[in-house]
Amino acid sequence: MTPPAEAPRDREFALRALAKHLEIERAFGVRSLPIPAESPIPAESPIERAPTSDSAEGGTETAAAHPDAGPPETGESAPREKPEATSPPPGEAPASAPAATDPKRAQLAAMSREVAGCTRCPLAKTRNLTVFGEGDPDADLMVIGEAPGADEDRTGRPFVGKAGQLLTKILAAIGLEREQVFIANVLKCRPPGNRNPGPDEIACCFPFLAAQIDVIRPRVICTLGAPATRTVLRTERGIGAMRGRTHDYEGIVVVPTYHPAYLLRNPADKVKTWHDIQLVQKLLQQGV
Numbered sequence: 001m002t003p004p005a006e007a008p009r010d011r012e013f014a015l016r017a018l019a020k021h022l023e024i025e026r027a028f029g030v031r032s033l034p035i036p037a038e039s040p041i042p043a044e045s046p047i048e049r050a051p052t053s054d055s056a057e058g059g060t061e062t063a064a065a066h067p068d069a070g071p072p073e074t075g076e077s078a079p080r081e082k083p084e085a086t087s088p089p090p091g092e093a094p095a096s097a098p099a100a101t102d103p104k105r106a107q108l109a110a111m112s113r114e115v116a117g118c119t120r121c122p123l124a125k126t127r128n129l130t131v132f133g134e135g136d137p138d139a140d141l142m143v144i145g146e147a148p149g150a151d152e153d154r155t156g157r158p159f160v161g162k163a164g165q166l167l168t169k170i171l172a173a174i175g176l177e178r179e180q181v182f183i184a185n186v187l188k189c190r191p192p193g194n195r196n197p198g199p200d201e202i203a204c205c206f207p208f209l210a211a212q213i214d215v216i217r218p219r220v221i222c223t224l225g226a227p228a229t230r231t232v233l234r235t236e237r238g239i240g241a242m243r244g245r246t247h248d249y250e251g252i253v254v255v256p257t258y259h260p261a262y263l264l265r266n267p268a269d270k271v272k273t274w275h276d277i278q279l280v281q282k283l284l285q286q287g288v
């Protein structure tokens with residue numbers, strides 16, 4: 001029986017759509033697809049079986065359910081001893097090395113010390129370590145999130161948990177290493193339970209971020225999630241209304257996109273973030 005004439009075109013459309021989806025997944029670091037135990041795909045198929053343990057990407061991550069929300073509130077664990085910082089603040093050399101002489105590094109190092117001793121808001125009483133930010137002081141791209149999470153509070157470094165791993169893949173998709181950008185947050189201390197930053201906390205902490213931006217003077221800022229976007233751009237609009245186009249912060253181009261924590265639980269929106277990060281890449285290539 002001859003199949004309908006539309007069938008080949010339908011198959012071609014489906015194959016093109018699948019190819020585009022796989023291209024996006026590959027751009028964000030996905031190298032395998034889950035295959036059921038009774039899969040009809042033969043053993044010699046180039047499609048690898050994905051790991052099934054809890055260590056697989058996103059296996060136990062808790063993330064925001066809505067793009068206008070930050071990382072979700074989680075239960076607090078028992079009190080922990082405050083760990084020592086695992087690396088020197090940005091711009092500071094290790095004790096065995098000579099002090100940095102680069103003016104930008106010196107300015108950022110001085111700021112980092114000020115942040116470490118900050119008691120402007122109650123978060124100073126609940127934090128373990130402040131998270132000043134890290135990266136290249138001469139970076140063309142600055143990435144700004146909303147606040148540290150548990151992993152960041154423990155290590156003193158930004159975006160080191162599963163959301164941070166996804167951010168690393170997003171940057172790699174446009175050929176950038178973490179060391180080539182500067183990564184920071186609006187807040188330098190973790191809010192208890194990973195709740196959204198409060199207005200008073202933002203008011204106390206934003207001057208530090210503004211000073212960082214003023215020293216680094218990136219060509220492009222990428223804000224991650226609604227709280228960071230609203231703070232930097234001084235708006236009340238949601239991230240869905242702001243992403244997909246450029247904005248301005250004191251002469252610097254701003255590209256908002258979804259927070260990686262949101263993407264971990266809403267992978268369908270990765271395609272939108274892929275478009276946003278391609279816009280960032282285009283702006284950097286154009287030398288804005």
